[in-house]
Amino acid sequence: MRIGVLTGGGDVPGLNPCVKALVYGAAEHAWQVVGIRRGWAGLLELDPEDPATLSVGTLELNRQNTRTIDRSGGTFLHTSRVDPGRVRSDRLPRFLVGRGDLTSASADGTVDCTAHVLRVLDWLGVDALVPIGGDDTLAYAERLTREGVAIAGIPKTMDNDVFGTDYCLGFSTAVTRSIQFIHQIRSSAGSHERVAIVELFGRHCGETTLMASYLAGADRALIPEVPFDSQTVADMVTEDRASNPSNYAIVTVSEGAFMVGGAPVESGMEDAYGHRKLGGTGRILGEALNRLTGDDILYQQVGYLMRSGAPDGLDLMVADNYAALALNLIESNAHHHMVALKQGVYTSVPIGAISEGVKRVDVPELYDPETYLPRVQHVRGKPMFLY
Numbered sequence: 001m002r003i004g005v006l007t008g009g010g011d012v013p014g015l016n017p018c019v020k021a022l023v024y025g026a027a028e029h030a031w032q033v034v035g036i037r038r039g040w041a042g043l044l045e046l047d048p049e050d051p052a053t054l055s056v057g058t059l060e061l062n063r064q065n066t067r068t069i070d071r072s073g074g075t076f077l078h079t080s081r082v083d084p085g086r087v088r089s090d091r092l093p094r095f096l097v098g099r100g101d102l103t104s105a106s107a108d109g110t111v112d113c114t115a116h117v118l119r120v121l122d123w124l125g126v127d128a129l130v131p132i133g134g135d136d137t138l139a140y141a142e143r144l145t146r147e148g149v150a151i152a153g154i155p156k157t158m159d160n161d162v163f164g165t166d167y168c169l170g171f172s173t174a175v176t177r178s179i180q181f182i183h184q185i186r187s188s189a190g191s192h193e194r195v196a197i198v199e200l201f202g203r204h205c206g207e208t209t210l211m212a213s214y215l216a217g218a219d220r221a222l223i224p225e226v227p228f229d230s231q232t233v234a235d236m237v238t239e240d241r242a243s244n245p246s247n248y249a250i251v252t253v254s255e256g257a258f259m260v261g262g263a264p265v266e267s268g269m270e271d272a273y274g275h276r277k278l279g280g281t282g283r284i285l286g287e288a289l290n291r292l293t294g295d296d297i298l299y300q301q302v303g304y305l306m307r308s309g310a311p312d313g314l315d316l317m318v319a320d321n322y323a324a325l326a327l328n329l330i331e332s333n334a335h336h337h338m339v340a341l342k343q344g345v346y347t348s349v350p351i352g353a354i355s356e357g358v359k360r361v362d363v364p365e366l367y368d369p370e371t372y373l374p375r376v377q378h379v380r381g382k383p384m385f386l387y
Contacts, residue, residue, distance in 0.1 A: 001031040003330065004126040005061070007075040008039030008082075008137030012158050012170025013311030014319040017070035018132060019077065021323030023061045029331070034124060035059040039133070040140060041080035044087065044113055047095050048123040058124065070316070073309045083140055084117050086110040118147055128330045132156050134168070135354060138338060142351045150335035152326040153351050158307050161205035161360070164353030165340035166383060169322060171208065172314040174201070174306045178212035181302050182250060189298055190246035195237055195289060196298040199282030201306055202254030203264075206361050208306070209254040211385065214374035219249045222285070224256035224264070225361045226369045230285065233372065234292040241295070253282045255301075279303070321346055344383040 005022055007015050019035065026033045036042040037057050046057045059065070059077070069076050088110055096102060101115045121129065128150040131141040134157035145151045155162040158174035178200055189196035198218075200209045206223025213221035219240040222228045233251070240249035255278040258264045265284060266276040279301060286297035311319065318341070325339040325346055337348040361367055366386060368375040376386060 001026075001029065001330070002125050002127050003031055003033045003130060004036055004121065004124060004128070005033060005077070005130045005132070006036040006039050006042060007077050007079045007156075008131060008133035009079060010134070010157070010307065011074045011079055012156050012307045012315075013073045013173040013309060014169040014315035015075040015077075015132060015156065016072060017311060017316050018154060018156075018169060018319035018323050019061070019075070020066045020070045021320045022130060022326065023066045024063060025324055025327045027063055029327070033061040034126065035061045035077045038078045039080040039082060039137065040084050040117075041082040043117045043120050044082060044084050045093050046120045046123070047093070048119060050095070070319075071310065073307075073311065081136070083136065084113045085140055085143055087113050114143065114147060117144070118149070121149060128152060128335060130154060130326050130330075132169070134159075135162055138162065138351060138354050142354065145336040145351055150330070151337070151351055152329040152335065153338035154322045154326055155338060155340065158208055159202055159205045160207045161358075162354055163357045163359045164338060164349045166343065167318065167341040167385065169318055170307060170311070170315060171385075172318075173309075173312045174208050175211045175215070176312045177306045177309070178208065178252075178302060179216045181300075181305070182212060182216040182218060182252065185298070185300055186248070186250065189248040189250065192296065192298070193241075193247040194296045194298045195241065195249045195251065195286075195293075196300065197282045197286045197289075198250065198252045199255055199279070199299070199301045199303075200252060201303065203256040203278055205359060206254045206257065209252050209257075210361055210366060210374050213252045214376070216250075216252075218252045220251045220372045221367075221374055222251065222253040222257040222372055223361055223367065224254050224258070225363055226367065226372070227258055227260040227262070228285075228372060229260050230288040231292060233285070234289050236372065237289060237295070238293055251285070253285060255279050255281060257281055259285075
């Protein structure tokens with residue numbers, strides 16, 4: 001058995017431990033593991049007619065070269081945001097230009113390079129592929145299952161928004177980091193008697209902001225699922241400051257949150273999956289609050305620090321167990337599945353489940369849209385992270 005593993009999309013803490021656990025578990029079966037560098041881009045850029053690309057695009061993994069990788073964050077295999085099913089013509093590797101077996105994917109002129117990816121997987125001798133990623137990475141993995149590729153997917157994203165699983169690798173560490181930063185900024189906010197706005201990652205799902213705000217005791221939390229009114233927030237923050245002996249307030253806001261009648265703040269070019277960069281809604285909110293209340297605003301984007309560094313204990317445990325479960329799927333020939341946690345129990349679901357719905361904050365159960373605050377109605381029967 002020869003297993004391929006790749007990491008795609010944004011990096012999160014826990015990727016390296018997951019790769020190590022896959023390698024160590026595979027060794028128990030005397031299986032080989034080949035690491036594919038830079039996610040789907042690695043497969044796209046490998047050229048079966050040029051063996052020299054192997055040393056650039058792949059790495060044979062073993063106990064020796066993965067022994068210490070679990071001690072650091074990120075992914076030592078590197079990552080990318082590439083969709084081989086939709087490659088812009090100006091991003092095609094030179095050796096693929098003009099290939100007759102590649103087809104136009106859509107009217108936008110992108111090229112479907114799946115035929116090439118299948119050829120590369122065959123060239124590498126990969127019997128089963130373990131892609132570790134979020135919605136976008138796993139969506140292409142699901143495409144490959146329809147082409148007959150054996151897939152055991154592992155969900156990861158600090159937004160925790162992959163449909164079909166209650167938990168995604170990296171979520172716990174992102175929440176833990178966010179709590180720390182929220183508490184740390186209290187010293188400056190209190191010293192200067194300001195309103196501190198902490199902007200956290202979260203494109204469509206506000207679960208990271210919700211959980212961090214709930215556990216850190218933020219005064220208000222703004223999430224993408226509920227558009228906010230700046231005047232209402234201003235009135236509430238004024239009350240929050242007045243009730244605080246140190247005369248400050250903390251507002252957390254997801255980068256994908258937006259004002260009533262507005263839209264998320266985006267910038268830059270679209271990536272391979274059609275996403276533009278988010279960020280700046282906290283700054284715009286701060287300008288509005290300053291205009292409405294006259295308060296001095298302290299605005300802080302936490303950004304990439306949320307997903308930098310080593311994983312916490314929970315993400316270490318999930319990384320190991322997701323890897324073990326992926327190997328179990330391969331061993332049992334359950335090849336078109338994604339590992340998952342459901343109601344606190346390790347399991348798996350058909351990988352097509354990721355497209356059967358969207359995962360968002362359960363507003364009626366967990367959030368009060370009138371006060372812009374987390375509101376946990378009840379916990380009996382709920383799993384640890386209140387999914």
